[in-house]
Amino acid sequence: xxxxxxxxxxxxxxxxxxxxxxxxxxxxxxxxxxxxxxxxxxxxxxxxxxxxxxxxxxxxxxxxxxxxxxxxxxxxxxxxxxxxxxxxxxxxxxxxxxxxxxxxxxxxxxxxxxxxxxxxxxxxxxxxxxxxxxxxxxxxxxxxxxxxxxxxxxxxxxxxxxxxxxxxxxxxxxxxxxxxxxxxxxxxxxxxxxxxxxxxxxxxxxxxxxxxxxxxxxxxxxxxxxxxxxxxxxxxxxxxxxxxxxxxxxxxxxxxxxxxxxxxxxxxxxxxxxxxxxxxxxxxxxxxxxxxxxxxxx
Ligand code: NAD
Numbered sequence: 113x114x115x116x117x118x119x120x121x122x123x124x125x126x127x128x129x130x131x132x133x134x135x136x137x138x139x140x141x142x143x144x145x146x147x148x149x150x151x152x153x154x155x156x157x158x159x160x161x162x163x164x165x166x167x168x169x170x171x172x173x174x175x176x177x178x179x180x181x182x183x184x185x186x187x188x189x190x191x192x193x194x195x196x197x198x199x200x201x202x203x204x205x206x207x208x209x210x211x212x213x214x215x216x217x218x219x220x221x222x223x224x225x226x227x228x229x230x231x232x233x234x235x236x237x238x239x240x241x242x243x244x245x246x247x248x249x250x251x252x253x254x255x256x257x258x259x260x261x262x263x264x265x266x267x268x269x270x271x272x273x274x275x276x277x278x279x280x281x282x283x284x285x286x287x288x289x290x291x292x293x294x295x296x297x298x299x300x301x302x303x304x305x306x307x308x309x310x311x312x313x314x315x316x317x318x319x320x321x322x323x324x325x326x327x328x329x330x331x332x333x334x335x336x337x338x339x340x341x342x343x344x345x346x347x348x349x350x351x352x353x354x355x356x357x358x359x360x361x362x363x364x365x366x367x368x369x370x371x372x373x374x375x376x377x378x379x380x381x382x383x384x385x386x387x388x389x390x391x392x393x394x395x396x397x398x399x400x401x402x403x404x405x406x407x408x409x410x
Pocket of ligand 1: 119120121123125143145148176177179182185186206207208233234236237351355359
């Protein structure tokens with residue numbers, strides 16, 4: 113049994129930390145949102161009063177936070193991870209963040225004597241709950257190897273990506289493809305209904321045909337077709353439009369830095385921005401289907 117500190121107990125960190133409890137570890141969790149803490153405690157996580165209490169004596173610290181700014185706050189704050197953890201503690205950031213912040217975390221952790229890896233995940237809330245996430249891990253080989261041992265209860269796939277920040281690079285490119293696939297799925301799904309196809313019949317065809325994608329199989333934006341889809345629950349978030357906008361923005365920033373044209377990605381980014389402008393940023397990103405069927409605020 114190991115002692116795990118977990119910072120960020122939201123849609124992903126909640127079920128991920130629960131799987132660490134189920135694997136027999138002692139998990140000490142902290143989140144600024146008391147509701148997230150209460151849900152984690154119900155799954156067996158021990159609530160910590162702050163980062164200092166969570167990381168004391170921990171073998172490993174996992175962070176699962178929304179954006180780079182939150183990761184900086186948690187790592188660099190006066191009572192943050194680098195100021196309060198023991199340097200023997202392995203640091204694993206599984207948030208999806210910009211490459212510049214990830215590099216800054218690597219550099220600061222190394223300068224303070226810590227081992228640190230960037231280890232973002234793919235698989236959504238359903239994968240987090242089932243313990244079948246894909247982890248992509250960047251950093252020094254020894255630290256990546258140690259992190260792999262801890263990560264196993266949460267993952268179906270653990271893939272070393274190379275040196276510092278390469279995990280984030282892989283994640284950013286993956287999510288660019290995911291959100292383009294989601295937009296394509298929303299358009300195909302609405303058009304199929306308008307052409308008179310039964311929604312289940314069309315899904316049965318597309319899911320075994322060339323229109324298939326993870327978005328289609330997990331986040332189908334039409335109600336009552338796929339059990340894991342937010343469309344069944346009035347778009348209560350599994351992955352918010354705000355986070356989707358953040359992720360596709362990370363891809364666009366990386367593309368501009370490398371002079372890579374992302375004509376489709378830039379367009380899909382506008383769809384998420386429209387949801388945010390309409391006050392729906394906290395809803396699930398698959399709600400972009402409402403921009404196709406015209407039902408947003410209808
Ligand atoms: P979320 O907003 O549900 O959870 C993030 C949690 O971090 C919140 O509970 C928030 O209160 C907490 N937090 C923020 N600042 C904090 C601080 N200073 N100290 C402690 N806690 C703090 O987000 P999520 O959906 O769990 O996503 C987390 C990360 O994982 C994001 O980077 C996201 O892009 C990525 N991700 C999400 C999914 C998904 O399907 N939801 C899938 C893969 C990756």
